[in-house]
Amino acid sequence: MQLHHHPFCPHSRFVRLLLAEYGLEPELVEERVWERRPGLLALNPAGDTPVIVEAQAPSVPGAAIIAEYLDETRGLALAERRLLPEDPLGRVEVRRLTSWFHEKMFVECTEPLVRERIYKRYMSREQGGGPPDATALRMARANLRYHLKYIGWLSKARNWLAGERFSQADLAAAAHLSVADYLGDVPWDEDENARDWYARVKSRPTFRQLLAESIPGMPPSKTYADLDF
Known part of the structure; x- marks a missing residue:
């Protein structure tokens, strides 16, 4: 593969x-x-x-x-x-949240953060490269606070984001937060429930390879690879 x-x-x-x-x-x-x-x-x-x-x-x-x-x-x-529940309604909730993070959170937060702060470093002018757009970054960081609160609300009410079992929804949210966390853009002190949930996810062995990666000339934030924050 x-x-x-x-x-x-x-x-x-x-x-x-x-x-x-x-x-x-x-x-x-x-x-x-x-x-x-x-x-x-x-x-x-x-x-x-x-x-x-x-x-x-x-x-x-x-x-x-x-x-x-x-x-x-x-x-x-x-x-x-298995990362999807057995019951149809449980699968609906997992898919709903997974779609939320991959579409809504991506458009509002992680896509502009990654584009402006990472991709543009390697793009030519013709490809859209250049200095980061401060307005786009400001809006993405503001939107990130909203999504972090939603994750905190879900993790307070449930064992995992979509219910009692770990699922694709947890991996989707964690994947998006991980890139923002690398850049130091996640205000972890604003939501203890979201922070504790993310610490559980990134402590899984499957997260180790991601946490070991870095961008030349752009070291990760202090919280990125810290499993205990």
């Missing part, structure tokens, strides 16, 4: 966490989506990451599609560790 990804694409991080929970170790192929590499476009005409490629099978593009594919092909083998 190959995973075409970017180390700080939150959707790619979600899939990497999923694969680790399934006990799968793919070959990682780093992509810079702004370069519109023909090989990536052949696998996914949308030109986005992540994309999974397995031998003698069509490519599987997109975080949500990959999550469903992995559940359908490997989920039953996990038994009680």
Whole structure:
């Protein structure tokens, strides 16, 4: 299996966490989506990451599609560790929250943070590179506070975000928070419940590889790899 990804694409991080929970170790192929590499476009005409490629099978593009594919092909083998509940209503809640983080939180927070502070460092002027947009960053950080409160509210009312069991929803939220946390943009002191929940998630062995990664010339925040905050 190959995973075409970017180390700080939150959707790619979600899939990497999923694969680790399934006990799968793919070959990682780093992509810079702004370069519109023909090989990536052949696998996914949308030109986005992540994309999974397995031998003698069509490519599987997109975080949500990959999550469903992995559940359908490997989920039953996990038994009680399956990342989707057995009951239909439980699966609805997991999918609702996973979609919330991958779509709403991504658009409002993590996409502008990653684009302005990471991607633009490597993009040419023609590709949209240049100094960070201060207005975009200010809005993303304000929106992040809103999403952090929602995560805190969910984690206070439930054992995990979607219910009693650890699920894809926890991995989705943690993947997006992890990139913001690397940049030092998460106000952890504003919500103790969200902070405690995230500490539980990032203490899982499947998180270790992500926490070991860094960007040359841009070290992570002090809280990034600190399991005890």
